[in-house]
Amino acid sequence: MSAVIPPLVLPFVSERAKKTLDKLAIFVEKECIPADAVFEAQLGEGVDRWKIQPSIVEDLKNKAKALGLWNIFLPKNHYENGAGYTNLEYGIMAEQLGKSTIASEACNCNPPDTGNMEVLAKYGTEGQKRKWLAPLLTGDIRSAFLMTEPDTASSDARNIQLTMTKDGDYWVLNGSKWWSSGAGHTKTVVYLVMGKSSPNDPDPYKQQSVILVPANAPGIKLKRMMSVFGYDDAPHGHGHFVFENVRVPASNMIVGEGRGFEIIQGRLGPGRIHHAMRAIGVAERSLEYMIARASDEGKLAFGKKLNEHGVVLQWIAEARLNIDAARLIVLNAAVKIDGGDAKAATKEISQAKILAPRVALETLDKAIQSLGASGVSQDTPLAAMWAQARTLRIVDGPDEVHSQQLGKNEAKKGLSLQRKIQDQKSITSNLMDQYEVRDESPTKALL
Missing domain, CATH: 1.10.540.10 (Acyl-CoA dehydrogenase/oxidase, N-terminal domain)
Structure with a gap:
């Protein structure tokens, strides 16, 4: 194999x-x-x-x-x-x-350990690496990432409201976090928490910080574990927490006060591409289920195997096209990161982050449809895979945020493309004169 x-x-x-x-x-x-x-x-x-x-x-x-x-x-x-x-x-x-x-x-x-380990490897002090990164790399502990909040639009991280107030050699944290990935695991001993430490900084992108918070710190209250389309995701889970005067040593601050945006952008870039990479595997496995069901001679539909029905063959063909195309988009982003870093590959990562989950969901939907009742049951992994894949259109920035940024960047080419088209029209006009072609020629209209 x-x-x-x-x-x-x-x-x-x-x-x-x-x-x-x-x-x-x-x-x-x-x-x-x-x-x-x-x-x-x-x-x-x-x-x-x-x-x-x-x-x-x-x-x-x-x-x-x-x-x-x-x-x-x-x-x-x-x-x-x-x-x-x-x-x-x-x-x-x-x-x-x-x-x-x-x-x-x-x-x-x-995840979220991969992203958290990358943060510690890139930004952590030697002490933070010894205490947290080393046991994460050996798998002896796990971690959680706390950024999203229940009462604000967290897709814009400038809205983060959990407060971090300096008190001597400590930071005091107050606020709420939910969708805290990894928080339910029995081995999770540390949280990477993003909060607002410098609300008066004139630069809205320097008001946030990320700090390492021990999971057993006094003042942290678990309100509930969240479900994903009815699935609890145990034992990994997604926690909803309330922080009440949680005191954290100042030495636990990552990089420094006001560096939160820099850290999360460095973290979320690789996280997005990792999600997209795994989504291709989800799509491939769901296609395997679809093809296997379509070839089943023991379950005929209207006297035929499913792969003898044109609509199912069309589903299989489209899935193969979409998966192969999405894979190349994902690997193209990976190559771009290898050539520089995640920031240099912002466009390519956004493309992969949007396309890969979409393809996974489309393929899963057709696989579920092919299997019928068993596709939505616990007898196959397809329903649970769909629930997980659907969350990828929200996590690490919703599709709309990435699409808007892609659209803005493409739209910036407008003036240069106008000039390019005008130049082509001028060249065409000169060629028409040179070759004595009438102006009403359809060739000119095409440009």
């Missing part, structure tokens, strides 16, 4: 990465996907789901470490703590991880 590497990017994938990709593909197909159902069964039901860490995950972690499939997300040209692969190489690997519920965690490549 080999991972699919598009021929276009094949020259940019090292032999070492190819071997790792093959090992990862086998690991996901033979170990992780079969273990997904065991993971759910070990979690059980009710409130106990938040108290259990299924043993099968730890077993898979040990196997992943032994196979060299650990921390493969940190790109080699930006960080020294990772496994030494490029963003492009990891992009193809992440597609494999996206096919399983637990594969990312098994390889220590699960």
Whole structure:
């Protein structure tokens, strides 16, 4: 079994990465996907789901470490703590991880820890790295990311209202956070919290800071765990918290006061591309279900297999076209990051962040439709995959924000394109005179 590497990017994938990709593909197909159902069964039901860490995950972690499939997300040209692969190489690997519920965690490549580790690796002090990054890299602890708030439009981070007030050698935090990814896990011991530390700074992009908050700090109250289209996402979860006079040592501030926007932009760029990479894997697995159902001779519809109905063949063809196109968009963004950084690849990341979840959702929808009643049930992973994929159109900036920015950047080309078209018209007019072509020629009208 080999991972699919598009021929276009094949020259940019090292032999070492190819071997790792093959090992990862086998690991996901033979170990992780079969273990997904065991993971759910070990979690059980009710409130106990938040108290259990299924043993099968730890077993898979040990196997992943032994196979060299650990921390493969940190790109080699930006960080020294990772496994030494490029963003492009990891992009193809992440597609494999996206096919399983637990594969990312098994390889220590699960959000929000990946983004939090990148923040600490890039911005953390030596003390912060020793205390938090080192055990995150070994998988001994987990973390959560607290940015979104219930009472404000958090897609515009300038609206963040949780206050950070300096009090001697401490910062005092007050406010609410929800959709705090990773907060439910039994191993989560630290939160990366964004708040407003400098409300009077004239620059609205320098009013926010990010600080490391121990999960057991006095004053943090868990209000509830959020559900995702009815799924609780245990034991990972998304918490709704209230902070009441939570005192945090000033040494826990990341980089410095007022650097929050810089940090989250550095964090969310890679996070967006990682989500898009995994979404391709989701789309591929859902297409597998669609094709398998369409080929089932035991379940005929109106006397025919589904793949003998033109509409289903059209679904399969469109899914293949869309997935392959989305994959290239995602890998193009990865290449752009490799050539510079996430900031230099803003346009390409936005394209991937918009397109990959959209394609995953479209493919999932057709796969569910193909399977009928079983597609919306717990008998296949499709319904749960759809719920997760749907959230990707909101997390790390809703589609509309990215589309608006893409549109603005394209619209800036307006004047230069007007001049270009006018120049072409002038050249056409001169050519018409040169070749004695009448002005009413349809060729001129085309320009």
